[in-house]
Amino acid sequence: MQRALDINRTRFADWYQAVVRDADMAETSPVRGAMVIKPWGYGVWEQIQQELDRRIKATGHENCYFPMFIPLSFIAKEAEHVEGFAKEMAIVTHHRLKMIDGKLQPDPDAKLEEPLVVRPTSETIIGDAFARWVRSHRDLPLLINQWANVVRWEMRPRLFLRTTEFLWQEGHTAHASEAEAVEETRKMLEVYRTFSEDTLAMPVIAGEKPENERFPGAVNTYSIEAMMQDGKALQAGTSHFLGTHFAEAQGIKFQDDAGTVTLCNTTSWGVSTRLIGGVIMTHGDDDGLRLPPAIAPKQIVIVPMLRDKPEDADVLKYCEDLVAMLRKLSIFGQPVRAHLDTKKIKSAEKRWNWVRRGAPIIIEIGPRDAAGGNVTYMRRDQLREGDKIKSIALPRQEFLEEKAVQLLAEIQHGLYAEAKARLDGNIRCGVTDWKGVEDYYAGSDDDFKGWLRVSWSKPTAAALDAVDTKLKGLKLTIRNAPLDQPASFAPCLFTGAAGVEEILIGRAY
RNA sequence: CGGAGCGUAGCUCAGCCUGGUAGAGCAUUAGCUUUGGGAGCUAAGGGCCGUUGGUUCGAAUCCAGCCGCUCCGACCA
Numbered sequence: 001m002q003r004a005l006d007i008n009r010t011r012f013a014d015w016y017q018a019v020v021r022d023a024d025m026a027e028t029s030p031v032r033g034a035m036v037i038k039p040w041g042y043g044v045w046e047q048i049q050q051e052l053d054r055r056i057k058a059t060g061h062e063n064c065y066f067p068m069f070i071p072l073s074f075i076a077k078e079a080e081h082v083e084g085f086a087k088e089m090a091i092v093t094h095h096r097l098k099m100i101d102g103k104l105q106p107d108p109d110a111k112l113e114e115p116l117v118v119r120p121t122s123e124t125i126i127g128d129a130f131a132r133w134v135r136s137h138r139d140l141p142l143l144i145n146q147w148a149n150v151v152r153w154e155m156r157p158r159l160f161l162r163t164t165e166f167l168w169q170e171g172h173t174a175h176a177s178e179a180e181a182v183e184e185t186r187k188m189l190e191v192y193r194t195f196s197e198d199t200l201a202m203p204v205i206a207g208e209k210p211e212n213e214r215f216p217g218a219v220n221t222y223s224i225e226a227m228m229q230d231g232k233a234l235q236a237g238t239s240h241f242l243g244t245h246f247a248e249a250q251g252i253k254f255q256d257d258a259g260t261v262t263l264c265n266t267t268s269w270g271v272s273t274r275l276i277g278g279v280i281m282t283h284g285d286d287d288g289l290r291l292p293p294a295i296a297p298k299q300i301v302i303v304p305m306l307r308d309k310p311e312d313a314d315v316l317k318y319c320e321d322l323v324a325m326l327r328k329l330s331i332f333g334q335p336v337r338a339h340l341d342t343k344k345i346k347s348a349e350k351r352w353n354w355v356r357r358g359a360p361i362i363i364e365i366g367p368r369d370a371a372g373g374n375v376t377y378m379r380r381d382q383l384r385e386g387d388k389i390k391s392i393a394l395p396r397q398e399f400l401e402e403k404a405v406q407l408l409a410e411i412q413h414g415l416y417a418e419a420k421a422r423l424d425g426n427i428r429c430g431v432t433d434w435k436g437v438e439d440y441y442a443g444s445d446d447d448f449k450g451w452l453r454v455s456w457s458k459p460t461a462a463a464l465d466a467v468d469t470k471l472k473g474l475k476l477t478i479r480n481a482p483l484d485q486p487a488s489f490a491p492c493l494f495t496g497a498a499g500v501e502e503i504l505i506g507r508a509y
Numbered sequence: 510c511g512g513a514g515c516g517u518a519g520c521u522c523a524g525c526c527u528g529g530u531a532g533a534g535c536a537u538u539a540g541c542u543u544u545g546g547g548a549g550c551u552a553a554g555g556g557c558c559g560u561u562g563g564u565u566c567g568a569a570u571c572c573a574g575c576c577g578c579u580c581c582g583a584c585c586a
Contacts, residue, residue: 002547006521013580028578087584121586155510155584162585215586223586238586270586307544348547366545376545391546 004287004355010446012230012281019280020159022356023289033157033164037273040357041160043297044276045167049147051199051294052169052271055191061143061171066125068149069116074124077249081123084216088153090118118151123217123242123268126172127250134174134264137256141184142174160277161234161509168272174252174264178243181265182220185241188269189222192237200275201292201416202226202282203423204236205504207480211460212468215268219243225479225504227423228281231448233479233508236278239269277509282419289358290380292415293408294332298339300404301359305347305366316342318370322363325400331408355383360411361404364391375399381411381418426450427504432490434470437505441474451479451506455499457492467494471505479504 007018020026025041037045053063069092076082096110119125126144134142151165171188175181193206204224214221218240226236244263246252252264283290293299304319306312319340326338339359341350347364354362363377377399378391394403431437431452441449459467471477481503489499 004547017579032577084586152585156582209586213586218586221586235586240586303546305544305546309544346547352547364546368545389546 004352008286009229009284012228012446015284015286016277016281017159019284019289019356023280024353024357025276025280025289026159028159031164033154035157035159035163035165037167040297041276044279044291044295045273047295047297048199048275049169052195053145053147055195056145056169056171059143059187059191061145061173064126064144064146065148066119066122066129066146068119070119070122070125072115072117074128075117077124078217078246080245081217081249085120085152089120090151090153092116092118119148120150120152121268121270122146122148122150122170123172123246123266124250127246127252127266130172130174130264130266131251131253134252134254137176137254140174140176140254140264141180143171143184144173145169145171158277158509160273160280163273166273168270170268170270173267174247175266176254176256176262176264178265181243181267182241185220185222185239185267185269188267189224189237189239192224192239192269192271196224196226196236196275197416199292199294200279200282201294201412201419202236202275202278203416203420205423205427205480205482207482207504209238209480210458210464210478210503212464213478215240217242217245219245223480226278226282227419227426227451227506228278228509229284229422230281231426231450231507233451233477233504233506234274234278234281235479235508236275237269237271240267242266242268283358283415285383287383288356290415291358291360293360293412296337296358296360298337298359299331299408300326300336300338300361300363301354302338302340302363302365303347303350303354304340304342305364307347311367311370315365315367315370319365322365322375322396326404329400329405331405332412336404336408355380361407369393373397377403377407379407379411381414427453429453432493434493437476437493438474441476441507445475449507451504453482453502453504454493455490455502457495457497458500459492459495463495470494475507476505477508479506479508 005018005022007015009015023040024038026035026037029036093112093115094106094110095112096107097104098107130142133139147169149165149167154162154164157163173184175184189206193204196202196204204226206224209221209223215238220241222239223235224237226234228234244265246266247263252266253261254264255261280289302319302323304315306315323338323340326336329336343350351362351364358380360380361377363375369376373396374393375396376391376393378389382390384390427450428440431440431454437452440452481501485502492499
């Protein structure tokens with residue numbers, strides 16, 4: 001059967017790259033590890049931003065913007081934070097170039113007294129502002145978010161999943177009490193979970209990260225974990241309870257109503273363009289990307305079947321009317337994003353381009369549709385019937401009044417249901433010994449392997465390192481301890497001691 | 510930074526082992542035909558074979574350095 005992509009999901013890593021390329025999402029750039037996000041990929045990001053920004057503001061946060069350069073001394077203030085990020089920082093040391101020996105290079109006379117780090121995250125520079133902004137308990141809670149780019153010098157970049165520079169949103173908050181900061185951390189995790197499921201149609205498991213996977217400087221780190229179509233886990237978002245670590249390092253203090261000076265408890269939380277990689281690997285198929293309507297930059301695309309004949313004019317007119325009528329409809333509280341593709345390329349090619357890009361509904365209008373008042377459409381989530389493309393013709397009025405909006409909602413829910421079934425069906429419980437783990441992950445790395453949900457005694461320090469090393473032997477990591485825990489536990493799979501918690505383990509991106 | 514593979518037309522690749530004037534398919538351009546869905550035929554354009562050096566009468570082909578990409582490690586909320 002002829003597919004829109006030349007690689008299928010059995011070669012998952014190659015397939016992923018093919019989708020990113022053929023769906024016009026992004027490409028590599030002259031700068032190693034940094035990507036060019038193309039209009040269709042950026043359009044998806046804009047939809048993600050728009051909806052998530054709404055949810056962040058609805059929970060009381062306000063947007064700010066902080067500098068992308070951070071004085072080196074700021075980073076040095078929190079010991080664990082430095083250690084965690086030291087190996088992946090870009091540093092600005094000069095502010096001028098000079099032609100020396102015919103080569104343009106940093107001017108030795110223009111060396112910065114204090115080097116500037118290109119932000120890998122903004123706790124330190126935002127904390128510096130917080131220290132100035134917070135005086136009284138009346139200034140709290142301080143609830144700030146920023147949309148920004150950050151740089152982490154990664155050794156092995158992959159488009160959207162791990163790039164040297166990426167776009168994200170980072171929330172930073174300061175609170176009067178520990179309880180309130182913990183509540184904030186959990187609240188934002190829940191915002192991420194519901195956003196991921198409702199908007200990205202990407203089911204996730206929310207939970208707490210083990211000690212060794214914590215954000216550098218955090219007391220607790222929570223994550224949402226999504227399962228990709230190869231069974232691997234993708235950490236799709238994180239929320240950190242920072243306790244008083246950063247407050248102490250940076251002097252974020254307030255006077256309470258009794259006049260006592262107290263350290264704030266702070267939090268931070270973020271999701272990035274990695275979410276787009278998650279969407280691709282959750283919903284893509286062998287014909288390319290399938291976008292959930294909620295984030296599709298164009299939800300309904302009309303391809304006029306033109307053939308350089310007089311009736312083309314009628315077809316175009318019919319399409320223009322149709323696109324205008326579609327735009328009057330609304331879905332998810334917004335006008336339907338309908339697009340008429342009038343680009344001067346072959347109609348058949350246009351159709352396949354939209355299939356690869358994952359437009360949820362593709363409408364093809366030929367002279368007979370125009371004359372008969374029909375709409376012929378195909379839905380991207382159910383593109384084929386057997387090997388053949390499935391297209392359905394309906395009277396225009398019926399399509400507009402009953403079908404279009406209903407279809408978009410159906411596609412959104414259908415993609416979620418499909419991914420949810422995959423997640424739920426591939427988390428195995430009941431494995432109680434290491435042999436069981438080895439058996440589950442035996443065989444080729446290319447075989448689909450899901451996750452295990454096992455009981456453990458939550459060891460710390462050296463005992464935790466031992467567990468980590470053991471898991472590493474099978475390329476496994478602890479993803480998180482899901483928030484919903486049972487009342488009683490099997491003995492610890494690793495130590496045999498009494499179990500205190502259930503955790504998810506699996507292979508990860 | 511270690512291991513492996515790769516770099517030839519816009520794209521995907523063949524040719525390299527065994528050195529002798531640069532190939533295919535797709536895409537592009539033009540003409541004709543076709544037209545309910547990824548069309549056919551004919552013709553044309555397009556390449557200092559990643560880069561620098563070496564061996565040779567002669568290098569895409571053999572050798573070495575460098576650069577870049579992919580995969581596996583190490584690293585990575």
